[in-house]
Amino acid sequence: MQIAVDDVDPADGFRSVLALRALADQLESEFVDQALGTGWPWARIGEALNVTRQAVQKKHGPRLRGPTDRERSQHA
Amino acid sequence: MPERFARGTREKVRRAAELAEAENASMVEVEHLLTALVDPITDLLGQRLETAGLSAPAIRAARDREFHSALALVGVDTERPSPSAAPRQRRGRTTSFGLSAKLALERTLSIAAESGQRRITTTHLATAIIRADVGIMPRLLDELGTNGNDLEQLLLGSQ
Numbered sequence: 001m002q003i004a005v006d007d008v009d010p011a012d013g014f015r016s017v018l019a020l021r022a023l024a025d026q027l028e029s030e031f032v033d034q035a036l037g038t039g040w041p042w043a044r045i046g047e048a049l050n051v052t053r054q055a056v057q058k059k060h061g062p063r064l065r066g067p068t069d070r071e072r073s074q075h076a
Numbered sequence: 077m078p079e080r081f082a083r084g085t086r087e088k089v090r091r092a093a094e095l096a097e098a099e100n101a102s103m104v105e106v107e108h109l110l111t112a113l114v115d116p117i118t119d120l121l122g123q124r125l126e127t128a129g130l131s132a133p134a135i136r137a138a139r140d141r142e143f144h145s146a147l148a149l150v151g152v153d154t155e156r157p158s159p160s161a162a163p164r165q166r167r168g169r170t171t172s173f174g175l176s177a178k179l180a181l182e183r184t185l186s187i188a189a190e191s192g193q194r195r196i197t198t199t200h201l202a203t204a205i206i207r208a209d210v211g212i213m214p215r216l217l218d219e220l221g222t223n224g225n226d227l228e229q230l231l232l233g234s235q
Contacts, residue, residue, distance in 0.1 A: 003150055011210050012149060018212075019146035019158075026159040 032060045082195040084119060088112045089181070089201075093171065101160030103174030106213055109181075110205050111135050113198065121198050124230055129220055138219035142212065145219075176211050180204045199231050206231075 005013065028049070035045050043053040081089070092112040096104040114122045115132035143158035173181070183204035188196040206217065206224045217223050 008149065011214070012146070014210070015142075015146040015212065015215055016150045019143050020150065020152065022143075022159045023147065023152070023154065023156070026156070 029060065029063070032056070033064075036064070080195065082197050085184075085196050085198050085201050087118070088198055091115070092177070096160070099160050103172055104177045105160075105174045106176035106180045106205055106208060106211065107135070107139060107216065109177055109201065110213075110216075113202055113205075119198055121202055121231065124233070125202070125227075128222060128227065128230055130222075134220060135216070138216055139212075141219045142215045146215070176208065176213075180208065183207060202231055203228060 008016075032045055035048075041053075042057045046053040046056040049056055089109070089112070092108040093104045095111050095115065096108045101108070110130070111132055114125050114130055114135070117123055117126055139158045144154065147154060180201075181204070184196060184201045187203050187207075188200040191200065193200075206213065206227045208214065209224075214224065217227065
């Protein structure tokens, strides 16, 4: 599909950009969960997403691990 | 300058954080503040908003429609419900306010100051929320069959 940027109000265009980002983030989380569930190592997930193992683990690890003791005490 | 948030207003801000947390959002956003005004309904303002079609389920459905139309504009067709702007990566409590909510709270302070009232009321908060002229809010109000100007007229009568 051709996107006629000139015909779209920037306010609507930016909303589309945010919605695409939210959708992409959600899909990434779901596929990471699925890959880990089927035994993919972090390094392979990172490679598939074209980022380092450290980057993907930093982004998704905490969600899967739950809060650390330090985070828990900060909210206590 | 108004001196402080009225208890009801503070309660709405706290409720917005609770709503964000319940849907796994990492940040409290302006749509959570809007929803908090009517979920639960605790004052005349909430009643008026609900009568105008802004019930909590209606806002949720409008958020999904707004999400779908924003994606359709760039050729993406999905049935997925609108995800939270930034899915939470960490378990625990949602405590931080996203930019959209921060700006709404900033506007709340100036609207309250202009009004000359001593307390920052839920009407000041609601006015600040619906005055956002970019971002999700204008499109969301459109999906709800209204707009900022009409709602402001409605709010004038609920002080």
